[in-house]
Amino acid sequence: MAEGHTQNTSSGQSLLYLTDEQLRQGIEAMFFAYRGFTADPDRILEGLSYGRAHHRAIHFIHCAPGTTVNNLLAILGVTKQSLNRVLRTLIEDGLVTSHVGRSDKRERHLTLTEAGEALEQQLSDAQRARMRDAYRKAGPDAVAGFKTVLEAMMDDDMKRAYHALRDGR
Amino acid sequence: MAEGHTQNTSSGQSLLYLTDEQLRQGIEAMFFAYRGFTADPDRILEGLSYGRAHHRAIHFIHCAPGTTVNNLLAILGVTKQSLNRVLRTLIEDGLVTSHVGRSDKRERHLTLTEAGEALEQQLSDAQRARMRDAYRKAGPDAVAGFKTVLEAMMDDDMKRAYHALRDGR
DNA sequence: GAAAATACGTCAGTCTTGTTGACATTCCAA
DNA sequence: TTGGAATGTCAACAAGACTGACGTATTTTC
Numbered sequence A, B: 001m002a003e004g005h006t007q008n009t010s011s012g013q014s015l016l017y018l019t020d021e022q023l024r025q026g027i028e029a030m031f032f033a034y035r036g037f038t039a040d041p042d043r044i045l046e047g048l049s050y051g052r053a054h055h056r057a058i059h060f061i062h063c064a065p066g067t068t069v070n071n072l073l074a075i076l077g078v079t080k081q082s083l084n085r086v087l088r089t090l091i092e093d094g095l096v097t098s099h100v101g102r103s104d105k106r107e108r109h110l111t112l113t114e115a116g117e118a119l120e121q122q123l124s125d126a127q128r129a130r131m132r133d134a135y136r137k138a139g140p141d142a143v144a145g146f147k148t149v150l151e152a153m154m155d156d157d158m159k160r161a162y163h164a165l166r167d168g169r
Numbered sequence C: 001g002a003a004a005a006t007a008c009g010t011c012a013g014t015c016t017t018g019t020t021g022a023c024a025t026t027c028c029a030a
Numbered sequence D: 001t002t003g004g005a006a007t008g009t010c011a012a013c014a015a016g017a018c019t020g021a022c023g024t025a026t027t028t029t030c
Helices: A020-046 A052-063 A069-076 A080-092 A114-138 A140-153 A156-167 B020-046 B052-063 B069-076 B080-092 B114-138 B140-153 B156-167
Strands: A096-100 A108-112 B096-100 B108-112
Touching: A020 A052, A020 A114, A020 B020, A020 B052, A020 B114, A020 B140, A020 B156, A052 A069, A052 A080, A052 A096, A052 A108, A052 A114, A052 B020, A069 A080, A069 A108, A069 A156, A080 A096, A108 A114, A114 A140, A114 B020, A114 B140, A140 B020, A140 B114, A140 B140, A156 B020, B020 B052, B020 B114, B052 B069, B052 B080, B052 B096, B052 B108, B052 B114, B069 B080, B069 B108, B069 B156, B080 B096, B108 B114, B114 B140
Parallel strands: none
Antiparallel strands: A096 A108, B096 B108
């Protein structure tokens, strides 16, 4: 298959996947897949006057309860002002609590309330359901490859954040 | 490895990758990787008073020269008002041309000018370079798995759009 | 040939989410 | 103790998405 276009390394692996056309296909796959990836949570949040930014905040506060605003900033990669607007509404609506730090009173430690955890569950259930379907269809080997490529695609500092989260659990 | 958590199907494949925790890891990998994915073009566009929306339009006009506004709308999944704002600036700046359709004069056919193609090259070079690096690091088997999972993650109509583009080339 | 549907553009207004700038509070180190 | 650094908040603004309404040209349908 694909004779005439296939190159081979000394170890015999195909380099067909490195052609511009193949790369372009990967780019488009990434674009369309990300749309699917966010579609379900977006639908849920639509009615609640929340957006994707709220989802991200909720997700990472759930993963690292008691985290500080600065911590969250580094993970989300937005300005603190941007995050603050989101946090303010979440706190007002009783989904997140903000406690002044014990040792350093400048810091605010963020936690999900029961209501916050409930919404987090609802959102991540939806997202995980799609992920689970995709994983099931693709099979374990494909999933391993999927994760390998995604990780290679990250910036180095994001890779650090990703591993910090992974290893922190 | 990971004894005690591993389930096996009748065909002997591990289901460890379907754990909630594993799925959550995949979700986060997707989040961080997408940031890396868009970082390079974003940097280039920053100075030009263009944004991601312009990049997307340019990308798909390049892939399907002579496409109509309606076509683009379906692929991008935005409203015509939203797309129009972007197209207007691109046409004003001489990156895109809009020709009245020959057979159906209601349609406008969109094409990149030389300047538009030049910018497209610059943008996709940057994005492909990152993709190429990631693919090279991960290897062909991982890439195959990557694409399989991404495709399984798409909505059905996006899958159609994706294949229409692939097969149209 | 008249009416309905389609393709496209535009104006006006809203929402989310990103930005910068200015400012208050707290901590720490000189 | 005082000045700088760090943390977080408030205000104003811009990009880019959305809806709704409307106008125009063209095609299709009856």
